[in-house]
Amino acid sequence: MFAYTVRRLLLAIPVLLIISFVIFSLLTLAPNDPLGDLPLTIPPEVRADMRAALGLDQPFFIRFLLWLHQFFINEPMNLVQALTGLDFGDAHRARVLSWATRSPVVDLIVQRLPQTLWVVGLAYLFGVLLAIPIGVVSAYRQHSWFDQIGAFVAMVGYSTPTFFTGVLLIVVFSVKLQWFPSVYDTNLKVTDWASLIAQARQMTLPVLVLTLYNTSQISRFVRASMLDNLHQDYVRTARAKGVKERTVVLFHVLRNSLIPVVTVIALGVPTIFSGAIVTEQVFRVNGLGQLLITAIQGGDLPLVQTLTFVFAVLIVAFNLIADLLYGLLDPRISYE
Amino acid sequence: MSEAAAIAEAPAGPVGGHVWRQFRRHPGGVAGLVVFALIGLAVLFGPWLHRVDPNRISIRERNQGLSLLHPFGTDNLGHDLFAQVLAGGRVSLAVGVAAMAISLLLGASVGVASGYWRRLDGPLMRLTDLFLALPLLPLLLVAVTLFREPLRAAFGPSTGIFILIVGSIGVTSWMQTARIVRGNVLAVKRLEFVLAAQASGMRARRILFKHILPNVLSSILVSATLGMATAIITESVLSFLGLGFPPDFPTWGRLLYDGVSFMQITPSRVIWPGLAISLTVLSVNYIGDAIRDALDPRALRR
Numbered sequence: 141m142f143a144y145t146v147r148r149l150l151l152a153i154p155v156l157l158i159i160s161f162v163i164f165s166l167l168t169l170a171p172n173d174p175l176g177d178l179p180l181t182i183p184p185e186v187r188a189d190m191r192a193a194l195g196l197d198q199p200f201f202i203r204f205l206l207w208l209h210q211f212f213i214n215e216p217m218n219l220v221q222a223l224t225g226l227d228f229g230d231a232h233r234a235r236v237l238s239w240a241t242r243s244p245v246v247d248l249i250v251q252r253l254p255q256t257l258w259v260v261g262l263a264y265l266f267g268v269l270l271a272i273p274i275g276v277v278s279a280y281r282q283h284s285w286f287d288q289i290g291a292f293v294a295m296v297g298y299s300t301p302t303f304f305t306g307v308l309l310i311v312v313f314s315v316k317l318q319w320f321p322s323v324y325d326t327n328l329k330v331t332d333w334a335s336l337i338a339q340a341r342q343m344t345l346p347v348l349v350l351t352l353y354n355t356s357q358i359s360r361f362v363r364a365s366m367l368d369n370l371h372q373d374y375v376r377t378a379r380a381k382g383v384k385e386r387t388v389v390l391f392h393v394l395r396n397s398l399i400p401v402v403t404v405i406a407l408g409v410p411t412i413f414s415g416a417i418v419t420e421q422v423f424r425v426n427g428l429g430q431l432l433i434t435a436i437q438g439g440d441l442p443l444v445q446t447l448t449f450v451f452a453v454l455i456v457a458f459n460l461i462a463d464l465l466y467g468l469l470d471p472r473i474s475y476e
Numbered sequence: 477m478s479e480a481a482a483i484a485e486a487p488a489g490p491v492g493g494h495v496w497r498q499f500r501r502h503p504g505g506v507a508g509l510v511v512f513a514l515i516g517l518a519v520l521f522g523p524w525l526h527r528v529d530p531n532r533i534s535i536r537e538r539n540q541g542l543s544l545l546h547p548f549g550t551d552n553l554g555h556d557l558f559a560q561v562l563a564g565g566r567v568s569l570a571v572g573v574a575a576m577a578i579s580l581l582l583g584a585s586v587g588v589a590s591g592y593w594r595r596l597d598g599p600l601m602r603l604t605d606l607f608l609a610l611p612l613l614p615l616l617l618v619a620v621t622l623f624r625e626p627l628r629a630a631f632g633p634s635t636g637i638f639i640l641i642v643g644s645i646g647v648t649s650w651m652q653t654a655r656i657v658r659g660n661v662l663a664v665k666r667l668e669f670v671l672a673a674q675a676s677g678m679r680a681r682r683i684l685f686k687h688i689l690p691n692v693l694s695s696i697l698v699s700a701t702l703g704m705a706t707a708i709i710t711e712s713v714l715s716f717l718g719l720g721f722p723p724d725f726p727t728w729g730r731l732l733y734d735g736v737s738f739m740q741i742t743p744s745r746v747i748w749p750g751l752a753i754s755l756t757v758l759s760v761n762y763i764g765d766a767i768r769d770a771l772d773p774r775a776l777r778r
Binding site: 308 | 605606608609610611613615617619621712717719732736739747750751754758761762
């Protein structure tokens, strides 16, 4: 297991390097001038100075290596220095700077992260918590009305794009009934009960939309996995030796059924960050997804590059975590 | 049909007939097929029955509700919504079919090549893993933004965007198909009739087309339905984020995006296109489910 983990971690390094190179080349080689939106009246020498200030006059590989150096060496060292208070060298290393705001990209990401984690992460958590009981009951009472309705609702929830459910909920609950705000107030600070309630109210709709989507997706997996296990021999054995039905289902079957589900859940975590782009846009939540959209629209290449790469790191990391969890939970799988 | 007759008939008919019989027993699948066929027919032939130009502007008739003349009402410029949804459906479905075709072609070729030739297996599967590790939606957004202008200049506004969107969705969605097809090819390759064909000196290309492809076709079919559903959703996501088709060339996603600003006045502007997307994707997903169940030997017992 340990050797496998180390091997996978080492393998992740070239993968991430290739991914960052792919993203960088896509952004850099695209036939699109980052300064193309500026007025034509700017004299050529000023334009050249601006290109130099953004680092655009350097050759492609130098820029890529600079980004790598800033992202993989300078940023982590700054972070360690800030966290531990240790002093090793200059605390003002060159950082990846956003072209639009001239502030470090990592700071922007750290600013936006809490909103995404709260809204989208909470929805994912609710989705998992709801999906497991729904999946268990649907599988245990296969072909019952609960299963039929559950399967239909899951199929609808999984087929309806989140921007449509979001807009539909806004039309019903914000426009017609006026129960919840349609726009997420990003300046709201939770200081007392009133603001806490306001925060909960504005989070309700986006969390509901994503919970519906996540629940539909995960409950289908739980149901299928439960069905695979319910008819196995060990279940018959457990029943035959007189184990209570409740124990059979909730301990023997559920424990085994959750093994593949856990990996699916782990694989879905990166989509918390990237997949919520749409929902954040619908409800105007200023999370990471919205940051990415504004960066793309504004042609802020360093921000786009870093953010996309962070998403890639998450995907690679959670792929690894899913594989390791699978090995840890299922003794039949050995990675030796 | 009685059970005995079904068994007697089963070996005689082709594999497709058996799948079709199983498919018909899946109520969701049949309903999905009917709904999808209806949507397809409406989108294809609807504009001949409902003869209103989707781009006709008539300010006098703006923001109307449902009426016989305008079954879905009109928008803030007096566009007929029903005509627009029909026209948008043509583009949305065309994008779905074309992107699915590209992703299927790529996925099936990669899957067959890596399953059949052992030498290609390693590199092609690493490539697949690499693509799976890419954050696809962000990259799609980036690609669509960066390559929009040059493609527009090269092929004209609507064709350029169509090529761009179909191409980028196709290139980023072939990986699941490749994996499934590879697995099936690996299984089929070891069967006796392939060995016999190889022993009789059949060339690899003929073996692939005559023996391997027909046997993995069913799994390709399932991926096709899933691929089409995701392609339609991805296109509407791009349009919804304002990075898809231009406003005068509406798709369902674009109509929804344009409707969001007016949802307080005319909520029907978001509901109809959204309903069209959801129904299409739902029916396609049900068709896919039914085909998968029909192919699953474990489901035969029912």
